[in-house]
Every structure is written in C-alpha cells, then in structure tokens.
Amino acid sequence: MLNSLMSIGESALNAAQAWIAVTGNNLANADTEGYSRQYVDQRDAVALIRKPGAQGMGVNVQQVLRFFDAFLERSYVDQYTTSSRWNEHNEIMASLENLFNESNRAGVSSAMNNFFNAWNDLALRPDDTATRVSLLSFADGLTDMVRNTMDGIRQIQREMDVSIHDSVDRVNALSKSIADLNNQINLQTVKGVSNPNSLLDKRDQMVRELATLVDVETYDRGLGDFRVQLTTGQPLVDGISTFELRVMGPQAETRPQLPPSTGTATNARLDFGGSDDHEYTVEIVTGGGVSATPPPQFRVSLDGGRTWLRGEDGQELRFDITDNDGDGFVDPVLVKDLKISFSDPNFPVGTPGVMGNLQFNVGDKFDVVPKDALYWIEPTRGPENITPQKYFDGTDNQDRVTGGKLAAAFNIRDDNCGRYIDELDAVISSLIWETNRVHSQGAGLKMLDFAQGQQAVGATDMALGSPQAMLPWANRLQAGNVNMHFYDKTTGDYVASGMLDFDWSQPGVQNFDPAVHTLEDVAQAINNGFVDSDGIPITPPQPLFARIVDGKLLIESTDPNISFAMGEDSSGLLAALGLNSFFTGDSAANLAVNSALHTDTDLIASGQVNAQVAGSGVNFYANAGDPVTAKNIGKLAEKNVSIYTFWKTTTNQSLSQYYATLVSTVGADKRQSQTNAEYNTAISEDLLARVTSVTGVNMDEEMSNLIKYQHAYTAAAKMITTADQMLQTLLGLKQ
Numbered sequence: 006m007l008n009s010l011m012s013i014g015e016s017a018l019n020a021a022q023a024w025i026a027v028t029g030n031n032l033a034n035a036d037t038e039g040y041s042r043q044y045v046d047q048r049d050a051v052a053l054i055r056k057p058g059a060q061g062m063g064v065n066v067q068q069v070l071r072f073f074d075a076f077l078e079r080s081y082v083d084q085y086t087t088s089s090r091w092n093e094h095n096e097i098m099a100s101l102e103n104l105f106n107e108s109n110r111a112g113v114s115s116a117m118n119n120f121f122n123a124w125n126d127l128a129l130r131p132d133d134t135a136t137r138v139s140l141l142s143f144a145d146g147l148t149d150m151v152r153n154t155m156d157g158i159r160q161i162q163r164e165m166d167v168s169i170h171d172s173v174d175r176v177n178a179l180s181k182s183i184a185d186l187n188n189q190i191n192l193q194t195v196k197g198v199s200n201p202n203s204l205l206d207k208r209d210q211m212v213r214e215l216a217t218l219v220d221v222e223t224y225d226r227g228l229g230d231f232r233v234q235l236t237t238g239q240p241l242v243d244g245i246s247t248f249e250l251r252v253m254g255p256q257a258e259t260r261p262q263l264p265p266s267t268g269t270a271t272n273a274r275l276d277f278g279g280s281d282d283h284e285y286t287v288e289i290v291t292g293g294g295v296s297a298t299p300p301p302q303f304r305v306s307l308d309g310g311r312t313w314l315r316g317e318d319g320q321e322l323r324f325d326i327t328d329n330d331g332d333g334f335v336d337p338v339l340v341k342d343l344k345i346s347f348s349d350p351n352f353p354v355g356t357p358g359v360m361g362n363l364q365f366n367v368g369d370k371f372d373v374v375p376k377d378a379l380y381w382i383e384p385t386r387g388p389e390n391i392t393p394q395k396y397f398d399g400t401d402n403q404d405r406v407t408g409g410k411l412a413a414a415f416n417i418r419d420d421n422c423g424r425y426i427d428e429l430d431a432v433i434s435s436l437i438w439e440t441n442r443v444h445s446q447g448a449g450l451k452m453l454d455f456a457q458g459q460q461a462v463g464a465t466d467m468a469l470g471s472p473q474a475m476l477p478w479a480n481r482l483q484a485g486n487v488n489m490h491f492y493d494k495t496t497g498d499y500v501a502s503g504m505l506d507f508d509w510s511q512p513g514v515q516n517f518d519p520a521v522h523t524l525e526d527v528a529q530a531i532n533n534g535f536v537d538s539d540g541i542p543i544t545p546p547q548p549l550f551a552r553i554v555d556g557k558l559l560i561e562s563t564d565p566n567i568s569f570a571m572g573e574d575s576s577g578l579l580a581a582l583g584l585n586s587f588f589t590g591d592s593a594a595n596l597a598v599n600s601a602l603h604t605d606t607d608l609i610a611s612g613q614v615n616a617q618v619a620g621s622g623v624n625f626y627a628n629a630g631d632p633v634t635a636k637n638i639g640k641l642a643e644k645n646v647s648i649y650t651f652w653k654t655t656t657n658q659s660l661s662q663y664y665a666t667l668v669s670t671v672g673a674d675k676r677q678s679q680t681n682a683e684y685n686t687a688i689s690e691d692l693l694a695r696v697t698s699v700t701g702v703n704m705d706e707e708m709s710n711l712i713k714y715q716h717a718y719t720a721a722a723k724m725i726t727t728a729d730q731m732l733q734t735l736l737g738l739k740q
Contacts, residue, residue, distance in 0.1 A: 010728035016063030017721035020047050023066045024714040031702045032711070039210035041071040041700040043202055071202045074699045078209065079223060081692040082216045086408035088685035089217040093413035095675075095682040097161065101421060102675045104157040105668045113154055114664055116147040117436070121642035127611050128635035132450065137606040144587075144598045151433055155593045158422050158429075162282075165418035166377060172218045172411050173250050173379065179215045180241045180248070183208055183233060188245045191229030215241070219250075220408025237391065237404055239381040249382040250391075255280065255375045259350075262368030266292055273363045274350035275371040281342040282423030283307040284394065285373035290323060292367045295335060295347075301326040301365040305340050307651060308396045310370075314341070314651045316480060324472055326365065335363070338472035339463065339479075341651055343375055379406065379415065395420040397652050421674060426593070427650050428667045433593040435648045436660050438481060438580060439641050444587040445571060445579035447610030447634030452492050452568030454561070459583025459599060460591065461556035462524045469527075469581070470519025477591035478581035482519035485575030489535065490614050491548050494568040502572065503535025503543040513540045517576045527578065528553055531560060558582050570614050585610065587638075611635040 023045045034040040046069070050062035107114055123140040130136045186208045193201040212233060215221055221241065224232040233242040240248050257275045265271065275287060286309055291302040302323045305314045314322045324338045326347060337346040349362060372390070380388035393415040394402040401407045406415075463475025470482045491500040507522055507530050508515035514536055517527070531551035535543050548567050551560050562569060571585045579585055583599075587609070590596045602609050611632040641660065648663050658666065 010731070011725060013063035014721050014724035014728060016050060016065065017724065018718060020045065020064045020066050021714050021718035021721050023047075023069070025711065025718060027069055028707050028710045028714060031707050032704065035702040035704055035707075039206050039213075040702070041073055041202065041206050041209075042702050043069050043071050046070050068198055068200050069202065070200055071205065072699050073205075074696065075225065077692065077696045077699060081689070081696050082212060083220075083222065084685065084689045084692050085213060086216040086220040088682070088689040089410055090220075090408050090412045091678060091682040091685050093410045094416060095678040097165075097413065097417045098421070098675045098678045101158070101161060101417070101425070102671055104154055104161075105425075105671045107668070111150075113147070113150050114661060114668070116143070116150040117661055117664065118642065119143045120147045121639050124635050124639035127609070128632040128639055131611040131632040131635060134606060137609050137611075140609065141598060141603060141606065148596045148598060151429070151593050151596050155426070155429065158426055162418045162422050165414045165422075168414045169377070169379070169411065169418075170252055172409075172414065173252055176215060176218050176241070176250050176411075177247075179211050179218075180233070183211050183215075183231070183242045184245050184247045186211070187229035187231050187242070189229075190231075191245075194228050196228075216409060218409045219406055219411045235381070235391065235406065236408070237406070239383075239389065239391065251380050251382050251388065252377050253380050253388060254377055257374070258372045260370040260372060262289075262366045262370075265366040266368065267364065267366055269364050269366070271364055271366055271369045272349060272351070273347045273365060273369075275373060276337075276346050276348055277373055277375060278337070278344040279342050279375065281375045282419045282426065283341075283375075284309070284378075284392070285340070285343065285345075285375065286310045287345065287371040287373060289365045289367055289369040292365050292369075294365075295326055295328050295363050299325075303365075307341075309394065309402060311396055311398075312652065317647060317649045326363075327473070329473065330466055336464065336467065336473040337475070339475040339477075340472065343373065344463070344475065345373075376419070379411065393419075425667065425671065428670070429664075430592040430594075431648050431650045432660055432663045432667065433596055434477075434591055435646050435663075436641075437588045437591060437596065438478065439644070439646055439660070440588055440638055441580040441583070441586040442577065443634055443637045443641075444610045445585045446574050447585070447613045448570045449610050449612075450607035451605075452494070452497075452570050453585070453608075454494075454568055456560045456571075456584045457601070458558035458560075459586050459589040460581065462582075463556065465524040465553055465556060467523055468520055469522060469524060469578075474523070476581060478577070479519070482577045482581055483575065484516055484518050485577070486514065486516045487574045487576060487578050488572030489549070490570045490572050491543075491545075492568050492570070494566050500567065501535075501543040501545070501548070503537060503548075505530040506533065506536045506540060509533060514538065517578060519576070524553060524556075524558060524582075527551070527582075528558060558584065560584065571610075572614050 027043050027045050031042050046067040048065050048067055050065050105112070120143050123136075123143040127133075127136050127140050186204055190201050190204050190208070193199065193204065208231070212221065212223060215233065220236045221233050222236055224234075226232070230244050231242070232240060232244070234240040240246075241250075242248075255277075257277060259271070259274065261271045263270075271289075277285075284307070286306040287303050288306070288310065289301060289303050291299065293299075293301050295301065302325055304321060304323055306312060307314065316322050322340075324340060324345075327336050328334065329336055335346045335348065337344045347363060374390065374392070378390060378392040381391050382388055391406050393406045393412040395416055396402065401412075406412050460477065462469065464473055467473040467475075469476055470479050472479065476482075486504045488502060488504050490502045492498060493500055504514060505517065505527075506514050507517055507526060517530075522530075528551040531549050532547065534547040535549075537543055545564060545567065547563055548569065549560050550563050551558060553559070571579055574580070583589060586599055587602065588596060589599050611634055613631075613634050615631065643659055645657050645659055648658065648660070
C-alpha cells in the first residue's frame with residue numbers, strides 16, 4: 006500500500022515536472038515563428054485489482070505532442086498561395102501602371118497629339134524650313150516616348166525572368182530540404198513514445214514558404230511518408246524522393262492525331278524562328294503531302310486551342326504548307342511574330358530535298374513555346390509544361406501552375422506585358438501605316454533621284470500578299486496600281502506620267518495583284534518601263550531602274566537629267582515597301598523617322614502632284630502651295646481607323662482613342678489585382694488567425710498553467726511526504 010502511494014506520488018511528480026518543462030518551453034517560444042504550442046500526452050496508469058477494489062497506479066507520461074489541426078493548416082496553405090500570387094501581382098502592376106500614367110507627366114498620348122499638330126502647322130507653312138524641322142523634332146519625340154514605354158515593359162519582363170529563375174531554384178531547394186526532414190522525422194519518431202515536434206514545425210514552415218512560390222497540396226501518411234505535390238498532381242516531394250522544376254528555353258512538340266486519318270502517322274517536325282509572349286497551338290485542318298493539291302493547311306491558336314487566329318475581316322486564318330520554289334524546303338510563313346515551317350525529324354534542320362516525304366493528317370497538333378517556360382521534370386517521361394497560362398477570357402489554365410509568386414511572375418510577363426505590347430504594337434503599326442499611306446503618295450519641295458524601300462521582304466519570290474512573303478503589311482495590300490510622274494531635273498518641267506504593267510503580253514494595263522505578284526515581279530515591272538492608262542509605253546520608255554538589296558526595293562533614275570515623284574497608289578505598294586515613307590519599322594519596338602528626311606527636310610511630303618490642263622495635254626506638277634498631304638496626315642488625329650490584334654479588331658476609334666483605351670485597360674488590370682490581393686489577403690489572415698488559435702502560444706494561458714502545474718508538483722511532493730510519514734509511523738510501531 007505504502008509502495009503504491011510512493012509510486013503514485015513519483016508519477017505525479019514526474020508528470021507535473023514534464024508539464025512545467027513543456028509550459029516553460031511554450032513561454033520561451035511564444036514569439037518563435039512557426040512554433041506550435043506543445044502539451045504532454047499523459048494517461049492513467051494500469052490499475053491493480055485488489056481489495057477493496059481496482060486501485061490506480063498513478064499517471065504515465067507518454068510523449069510530448071503539439072497542438073495541430075491538419076485540416077486548418079491545409080486550408081491556410083491553399084489560400085496562402087493565392088494571396089501570395091495576387092499580392093505579388095499587385096505590387097508589380099503598380100510599376101506597369103506607372104509606365105502608362107500620364108496624369109502628372111507627358112506620355113505617348115501627348116506626344117502623338119504634338120505630332121499631329123505639327124503636321125497641321127506644316128499645312129499652314131509648307132515652305133518654312135523651321136516648321137519642317139519642328140515636325141521632325143516632334144516625330145522624334147513620339148518615337149522616343151514609344152520606345153521608352155516599350156523598353157519599360159521589356160525591362161519588367163526581364164525582371165520577371167530573374168524572379169522566375171530565383172523562385173524555381175528556391176522551390177527545388179525547399180523540396181530537397183523537406184525530403185531531408187522526412188528522412189529525419191522517420192528516424193526520430195518512435196510511435197507512441199517520441200514525436201520530433203521541432204522537425205514537424207520546421208517542415209510545416211517550409212511547406213508554407215513553398216506555397217508562397219507555387220500552388221501545392223500535402224498528404225501526410227504518417228512518419229516521414231509525407232507528399233508535397235502541385236495542385237495539378239505532379240509531385241515535388243514524395244517521402245525522401247524529390248522532383249525538379251526547371252526553366253527551359255523555346256521549343257516545339259509534336260502531338261500527332263491518333264489514330265492518323267490517313268493510316269500514316271505524321272513524320273513532320275515544326276521549326277520556328279522568332280519569339281513571342283504567347284504559346285502557339287498549330288493544328289492541321291487539311292491533310293496530305295506538301296506537294297498535294299490543294300496543299301495541307303494549318304490554323305493557329307494563342308490560348309491552347311480555345312480560339313483561333315482571325316484576320317481583320319473576321320475570317321479564321323488558314324496557312325498553306327508549300328514548297329512553291331521547289332528548293333526542297335517548306336516555305337516559312339509569318340504567323341504573328343513567328344516564322345513557321347516544317348521539316349523531317351529524321352534529317353537535320355536545313356536539309357533540302359526531303360519535303361516530298363512529309364505527311365500531315367487532319368487533327369495533328371504542334372505545341373510551340375517560343376519563350377522561356379516552366380517544366381516539371383520526370384526522369385522517365387521527360388519535361389512536362391506547367392507554365393502558368395491565362396486564356397483570352399481571363400481565366401487560368403487549370404492544368405498549369407495557378408498560384409504563388411511563380412504564377413504572378415509568369416502572368417505579368419506573358420499575359421499583362423504580352424497583351425500591352427501587342428496592343429501598343431497595334432496602335433503604332435496603324436500609326437505607321439496610316440501616315441506612310443498618305444505620305445508615300447505625296448511630294449515634297451523637291452523631286453526624287455532615287456527611292457530606297459525601308460521595309461524588307463522575307464521571301465522576294467513569294468506573292469507579296471501571302472504569309473510566305475513575310476511582309477508585315479501583306480494584309481493591307483490591294484489589287485491596284487502605282488502612278489509616278491517624271492520631270493526635267495534642271496528646269497523642273499513636267500516630262501511624263503505612267504503606271505506599271507505587270508504583263509506586257511496582255512492588252513491594256515495589268516494591275517498589281519497581291520495574291521500573285523512578288524517583289525521580284527514589282528522590280529521587273531519597273532524595269533520594263535511605264536505605260537499610260539491605255540497600256541502605251543511612255544517617253545522616256547524606261548525612266549527608272551529597280552533592284553532588290555537585302556530584301557528591300559531600291560529605285561533609281563536611269564537618266565541623270567530625270568527626277569520623279571510618287572503619285573496615286575491604289576494598291577498600297579509604296580507604303581508597304583516603305584517607298585517615300587515618313588516612318589520606318591512596323592511596330593513600337595522599331596518605330597523611327599526615315600533618316601532621309603533628317604538629311605533633307607525638303608523631302609517631307611507636304612503636298613502632292615496635281616493635274617493641270619495645259620495646251621493640248623495634261624501636265625502634272627508638285628503643288629507645294631496646296632499642302633493636302635500635310636492636312637490629311639494632320640486629320641489622322643481624329644480619323645477612325647482599323648486597329649487590329651489577333652484577338653480583337655477595332656474600327657471605330659482614332660489612334661489617340663485606342664491608346665487611351667489601352668491606358669484604361671492597364672488601370673483596370675491594376676484595380677483588379679488590388680481587389681484580388683485585398684480579398685484573398687483578408688481570407689488568408691482569417692485562416693491564419695484560426696490556425697494560430699490552435700497552434701499559437703497564449704501567454705496568459707501558459708502562465709495560468711504554470712501556476713497550476715506548480716501546485717500539482719507541490720501536491721505530488723506532499724503525497725510522497727505523507728507516504729514517508731506513514732512509513733515512519735509504521736516502523737515506529739515496531740519499537
């Protein structure tokens with residue numbers, strides 16, 4: 006009996022001591038990040054069956070456990086990754102918004118207004134050199150402002166690339182650390198006896214940090230059998246095994262139609278050049294071999310096949326797979342920002358003579374990733390693309406990464422910056438075209454001795470209106486003709502006017518057809534000489550000589566005494582090839598003023614060639630006093646124009662209004678990111694408070710427990726003292 010009392014007192018003393026130690030440890034770690042409040046797992050000792058009945062043998066201290074709610078922790082981790090994404094997104098959007106903010110400084114919009122106003126000033130003073138110089142100054146200011154805006158967007162994209170690489174490295178490092186912790190936990194856990202609480206806390210902290218970078222979910226099967234995987238299912242940690250994320254460069258992948266529609270699987274490899282912020286899905290819509298009639302065709306999607314590229318007319322774009330020149334290579338086509346062609350994967354890229362063997366089936370697909378992208382690496386199956394992707398309707402691709410700072414960085418780099426670049430390119434491309442379309446048909450204060458084309462053609466032997474020609478303005482060309490006027494260089498007297506004839510074997514004048522005629526055909530037509538409206542050769546019969554230099558058309562006078570001026574152009578050839586143009590380039594990135602105009606401001610076309618009845622005929626003279634060209638370019642400030650991106654066509658806005666819409670879009674995106682950040686942060690903080698209510702240390706509660714277990718310790722000691730006194734009394738009876 007007395008021995009039992011001593012044992013019970015000892016067990017109570019040990020339990021109270023354990024509680025005091027754990028409580029003290031809780032108090033010491035009250036401010037330690039990631040620490041979970043601990044408690045003593047104590048249980049009633051086995052009772053002895055004796056008279057007067059079962060008697061308890063005290064208390065057993067099993068192990069020290071932590072307060073932890075797995076459901077709350079998983080809920081918090083899931084929400085934390087979303088709030089991390091939007092907080093990061095909102096912070097970066099503030100920098101993007103600042104690039105377009107014109108509320109307290111001059112920007113692209115004001116520079117564009119100054120540019121058009123300068124043309125209106127030139128219309129008032131077409132002969133004034135100072136006004137011409139001022140126009141060039143405002144034009145240079147516009148180009149600088151556009152390039153600065155573009156450079157700012159590109160700089161943010163480069164910063165996102167750095168952030169992406171850093172985040173991926175940290176994800177891989179955390180994955181390895183968690184796997185190492187799993188191993189340690191497995192070694193240090195003795196079920197029912199020892200629980201490595203500090204290692205478990207450390208692992209939870211690492212999972213939380215991992216969730217700030219990428220969306221993950223966890224499965225704890227006990228001991229070190231702990232799995233961390235992406236929400237799309239790919240594991241990062243599985244027990245002591247780890248899987249790697251990697252940033253890889255541009256590449257294309259073939260996804261053949263199975264089973265093939267013709268019984269023969271495709272043997273084609275997609276080759277591409279260039280880069281873009283969007284992923285391309287190329288799908289074969291007409292099968293067959295390269296030499297088939299009609300040839301195979303493909304269509305292209307920029308959002309994983311949800312929508313397909315359409316032209317300005319709203320029709321779905323189809324691209325032929327051809328070898329028109331018979332050189333053994335598939336003719337590359339220009340699709341948005343990429344040059345796409347096909348080859349046989351059994352031969353090295355650039356091997357000619359094998360194109361006739363290529364076979365395409367309806368439904369064959371090719372995925373093109375023309376940028377650095379994120380991949381999950383699985384040793385047996387190879388890389389799997391998990392790059393965050395937003396569709397054009399604003400929703401996320403749920404088969405890819407959707408959370409954490411990685412999702413924010415990729416969304417900013419590819420979706421936000423990509424859309425803004427495309428929209429800025431669209432408005433600047435229209436500015437270049439509309440200005441050059443008017444300017445190319447105008448005349449300055451002096452005639453021309455030569456005209457250097459500013460726009461290169463990728464394939465000079467392909468129809469200029471086809472994607473194979475790789476001419477940025479191919480879709481703007483129309484069937485029509487170009488008129489030119491010739492003058493005596495010494496006296497300035499009018500000599501003749503003529504147009505091009507693209508087939509001298511046919512009666513009358515055969516006009517330019519963008520679906521048929523190549524740049525070589527244009528050069529040949531110029532070298533064949535000009536004809537009048539009846540197809541009769543003019544005098545002099547061959548006033549100009551044309552040649553192609555680096556894909557650009559160069560026109561020179563064949564007679565040193567003859568100069569020329571551009572006239573009406575119903576085809577758009579002059580503007581498309583950059584002849585007598587004001588701007589060079591085709592996008593915001595390469596916008597510039599034609600350097601020839603800086604060299605000689607008299608070449609700025611403010612007027613045009615007008616007809617005048619004189620004697621028995623009609624003379625054409627450059628009317629500097631009627632600055633119709635300057636007026637028409639000035640009117641572009643208010644003119645509704647067609648501005649086109651591959652997912653949107655706008656025809657009822659001016660250039661300034663369209664740019665203002667872009668600025669509003671950036672502002673709306675910033676507000677949306679801020680709203681999402683605030684909303685998800687509020688939910689995340691609420692969940693954290695619920696988690697902390699379980700795992701956090703309450704100082705008042707722990708102090709109360711300390712007093713409680715101090716009294717328990719005193720009581721246990723008193724029990725031992727009492728048992729000792731009883732023993733002494735019993736021994737005293739013997740005396």
